[in-house]
Amino acid sequence: MLAMMLQPLQALQQIAIRCIRLCCHVVERYICVFIIVMDVVDLLKDEILNLRKKLMEKEAVLRQHQTQMYEKAEEKGLYKKLTNVEIDRYSRQIIMPEIGMKGQQALKNSSVLVVGAGGLGCPSALYLTGAGVGHIGIVDYDKVKLNNLHRQLLHPETSTGQPKVLSAFNSLKRLNSFVHITPYDMQLDSTNALDAIRDYDVVVDATDNVATRYLLNDACVLTDRPLVSGSALQLEGQLTVYNYNNGPCYRCLFPVPPPPETVTNCGDGGVLGAVPGVIGVLQALETLKILLGHQGVVTKKLLLFDASDCSFRNVRLRDRNPSCAICGNEPSITALVDYEQFCGSKANDKHNSIHLLDNVDRISTGTYHDVRSEPHILIDVRSPLEFEICHLPGSLNVPLKDLASEQLVQPLKEVITKKGSSDKDFPVFVVCRRGNDSQKGVLALRETLSGLNVSVKDIIGGLHSWAKDIDPSFPVY
């Protein structure tokens, strides 16, 4: 009787087992197919990468031959005139009355040094190369980083980790093999700037730091070269040509460098890629106008570009200062100086660590990792926008500038009073992106939290160290 009652149940069980087996089989097949597709994708990616490498090797050999040919031809004075291919290639600008054969010929016989192969240097060099400037030098000491690619469009993904000048050289040569490109993988400084600049007619300042701006300015004044200067940050850009047509030099307008802490760079302030794109292209345009001897070069005035409403504004600049230290009537500077010392900042925009706190007031990311399960408060002093990109679990976001405000710190005080016990200092840790602002945060909090039993320390190296030493999956920006 019992066996009869169980029969349909067993049949159902069998059907269920079959169904499950069938499902497993289907899932297994899907996984297999997925794995096979993934394998094919990986294989194709590897193959394409190898082909690209081979292509680059072949292109390098070709360029070597072309360079030799160029040099031999130049020795014989052969390349002074435009070839028929060049006439065809540049015909759309040659037929303009402002350029003509003479203008194109002039471009072919001119040379431009682009300093910086970054956000401004890439678009600048791109249009100078396209226009057929005969010789372009490009200087940079840095390597291509992943976070350069959104705006430094001469660098393809495959260049990441490569010297920027090599990457720029390859892209420019691929674009126009008629142009002679000289890459300089080096930092321009007082020891090499004059020699580098003397070989070129015009200098484009596409760098990102104040020390190099003064260096280029002085070097251009001493060698009598126009300096096409540009800058871009966030949604704004600026452009002017210094030391041209009796106009002012950079020192005439800014005899004293700004305090280093007031200078914001792209790494901290951010920049929308198309903004340096606009300014870089305008730098190329002004350079071409100088080489062609055109009127209307942006000198003795400053062009201001505001991308938020796409407005361009020209403001008049002061005239050349007769008592300027470098271009004045009786200059006190007659040779290049130490620009890092003069500006009190490095000739790069790389992050410099500051030391405001004693070691006892700081903890490593490893120590924080070990104590994070114990009661404490972690304050992240970055901006809310940065906090949104990534943050450590349980951290409170109080931006550095708000730490000095009694009113804004009041809720924090309440949390500490609630959590802390009176017999032991309650631990408060401060974190930021790289470990500088967190130290400032500790100093500010010591003021605003005075009177409370707290021990305030910062985390050395900030979230960058956390990602490097503790959690490699943590985003870095």
Ligand SMILES: Nc1ncnc2c1ncn2[C@@H]1O[C@H](COP(=O)(O)OP(=O)(O)OP(=O)(O)O)[C@@H](O)[C@H]1O
């Ligand atoms: N003295 C110098 N000599 C050679 N190259 C320089 C010098 N100073 C700055 N540069 C280069 O100028 C370029 C400026 O580019 P950009 O302003 O786009 O900044 P970045 O350093 O590439 O990027 P980010 O600031 O976002 O890290 C950089 O590639 C930098 O290496």
Ligand SMILES: [Zn+2]
């Ligand atoms: Zn001057």
